[in-house]
Amino acid sequence: SGVSALMGAQDVWESVKVRYEEPSASKVGVMSADQLKAWKEKHMKDKTALYLLFQSMDELGFEKIAEATTSKEAWDTLEKVYKGADCWDLTY
Template identity: 75%
Template sequence: MKALLGSLKETRSKDKAALYLLYRAVDELGFEKIARASTSKEAWDILAKVYKGADKVKQVRLQTLRGELESMKMNQSEWVSDYITRVQTMVNQLNQNRETLTVVRVVEKILRSLTDSFENVVCAI
């Protein structure tokens, strides 16, 4: 019986330590969400639900950015340097969301979407 009580106390102590570490690891908003949790498991489950939604939002954001990049085309009145800057801005936004694009893919995108007046240049490249 003593061994069982000792084990229970040790488990509770470890749980309180884990809960304390979770409190310390989150920002103020995260803390407000888990402040009433009585166990580390309860706090962890709350955080998992909160950040699962953030992952879905991030996935939607990435899909939107990918779609915008693929649909980009150079305007007839636009300078090539301005168009490349627009594409690079979009690529940077994707990179900030942890979507890495190779330089080859970016160059291919630019060459595919230049205006018809650059067709000879694209073919030569």
């Protein structure tokens, strides 16, 4: 779909397919520099993907995903809502 192509072009498609989880504050405090860098990169990609999903929706679509906190959550919601609809190709 156009949305998945956009996600791929922005290198954030993986964020949509794999659930991102925020580490607890105590876990962040004991991460190595490499782990912290990797976490920040995943966090940024997830938020970028979520933003792109928000921006690609019409008003009705946006209302369905406005409460989502991760791109995976938003995508899963869209899959359920638009399953089988010609106007939304959610195959990946």
